[in-house]
Amino acid sequence: MSGASDWTERHRPTSEHQLEGNDPQRRKIREWLDGWVNGQPKKKGILLIGPPGVGKTTVARAIAQDMGWTVIELNASDTRNAVAIRKAATQSSTHRSLFHDPTKPQQRTLILLDEVDHIGGGLRAVSEDRIRKGIEDDESVSLSGDSGGKAELLRLLEATKQPVILACNDVMGLWGRSSSNWRNTKDRFSRHLLTVTFDRVSDEALRRIARRVLRQESIDYTNEAIDALIKGNHGDLRALVRDLQVLSSGGLQKLESDMVLQHLEAGVRDMTTEVFPGMESLYRSKLATDAVSTGRSIDKQPSDLMNWVHWNNASLFESAAMRRGSDALVLADRSVESRYRDLAHHSSYWTLHLASLSASVANEKELPNRIYPSYPNYLRRSGSWARPAIINHLADVSKTSRSTVRREFMPLLSLLHQENPVFGDPNRFEISLALGLTADEHVALCNLPVSRKSTKAIVQAYEQAEEQWRVPVIDSVLDTLEQDSEPEQESEPEPQRDSAQRTLF
Known part of the structure; x- marks a missing residue:
């Protein structure tokens, strides 16, 4: 059959009755x-x-x-x-x-x-x-x-x-x-x-398309070859036609199942896995190669996968595994940074591999029969601490974009203000006051329920601290204004000297 060299264009339907699925x-x-x-x-x-x-x-x-x-x-x-x-x-x-x-x-x-x-x-x-x-x-x-x-x-x-x-x-x-x-x-x-x-195309529709393309190209085939080809496809019409073109190169007369199986083994189909089942498979991986393969299939960018692993390691791993996993995540985070700093295109490669290893081989102990990976709370746009007012304010203060504030600042600020015996304390107001946040914004940053009695007490204490914080600031501003408004005393002009004369002093 003559026409375009690319079979996806040559066999593209030109009428509605040729469409499938x-x-x-x-x-x-x-x-x-x-x-x-x-x-x-x-x-x-x-x-x-x-x-x-x-x-x-x-x-x-x-x-x-x-x-x-x-x-x-x-x-x-x-x-x-x-x-x-x-x-x-x-x-x-x-x-x-x-x-x-x-x-x-x-x-x-x-x-x-x-x-x-x-x-x-x-x-x-x-x-x-x-x-x-x-x-x-x-x-x-x-x-x-x-x-x-x-x-x-x-x-x-x-x-x-x-x-x-x-x-x-x-x-x-x-x-x-x-x-x-x-x-x-x-x-x-x-x-x-x-x-x-649109949905993925059904297997039966894929079979009809494969048969039609092969007939138009005058290539014979076996039903077993078609079945094997469809089994290796995930409802992608374009990939199906491209597979047929590759298999049929070199003057092929008949398509056999063994040829299809060899082709599928030689290549890796680009298939993605939903994030929650993918994360469970990743955490159960025993070998590094399996972990990297699973991580690559998860429907997340490498930097997003790193955030998911970082969040879920804390709830699934014990302290020793946490330390090993954190070491790998530190390197993964540096790889993400290098992408923006010097256009290191391998940064995604290392971020993906290190994040996958952090979630798998870093842990030597058996996980429970059923694990429940969760969505990282600091990535939720609808989270109470991710209020647009806070993000807009911090973006103005730091002179950065809102996405940078959400990604870089908010996780750390939220962690520092949540109830945590090590380094988090919602009753410490210094950072929020220095950033100019209101009492409601401080509570939202701490991720505290507004209706809780203890939260209302924090709001009251914050407002009192805010008044005490403002007084010295206002006084210092007034002192500065007064100093600026005082007339400067005119200084007596220095006597001009002859540039040719020398002085002892």
Whole structure:
């Protein structure tokens, strides 16, 4: 079969009847697109969420092609700052289709933006003047990274006269995983978006696709080979077609099961494990190689995995194992730091390996039959101590970002103020007073229930200490002002000397 060298493009469905899997999701997309035929639906955008390779963008393109619509697509390989999105999408979306035939039903231009979860930054907009100059290729304007991308995306959804489809793997990436106001971002986008969540494709649908691709390539196969191929796949259509292309290279005439098994053994499928069962498997690993393999499969970034291990070691390990695990975590934390300091790209490698070892081989004693890893409390955005008021205040005081305050400052401050016989004491107010926190914020930092009687006593004591703290500070400020306001005595001018004369003193 002739055509594109990449089989994923060569065998990409071009019509809805060629699609497999996610039937309810496809019907929902079709109904939404039908709403654009003679008008505009209430929500002018649709957000497709799902793991890679399940056919999110393929479904949208196939249905649009059946309807005779033009598709404008931006993906992760394109620049997606405010200027790029305005050039490619916003201007097209606010005008009637260039290819409109007045004798036919209204034709549309489908705007498709893939992998929007990789657009960085917040909702801060770029000025219209800079966008205009950027569109005109003014060399004086240079936007770094995805500057203004999300703000322009939101503007696109508000102003569009054409259907807009966004696709992503992890919706939290779009909302802003590291942002304290991600809920606000979600609410603003959700006003304009219909959400459709895709599932992994069923094994039977994968079998039908594999048979169809092999028939179109004139390659014979056995049912055992197809079954083995599907067993090694986790519902990823793109990976299935790529596997078939690799197996069929070199003029293959018939696909046999032993070839498939050798191929699967030679490669490692990129599969992820949910964090809680993954953490349990990690803590039960006896060998370093097993621990690293398990840690790699957990659906967390290496730095996040390190935080999970750090939190759960304290509740699962005894003191000796804690010390060994902490030594490894210290090195893992240094690796994370090096990523920001000198762009050491191996930092993620060492962070992942050291964190995995800290949770496994550092412990020599048998764990209970059932363990319950927990979510790190200091990472919870909804935790009582992670109030936006505290974070915003500390960010202003320290001149750092809110994400840095949440990640670097809050865990330590919370630990220093919680009830702990070693180094924590909620009745010590020095740090909170020096940082300018209120009594309520101090209580929230200590993670104390507001309704508790002892908490109310701490609030009262803090307010008294706050008054005592303010008096010397105010006095010192007034003294400084008085000194500044005192008139300076005019000093007598020194007699000018002749530069040619020498003096004894």
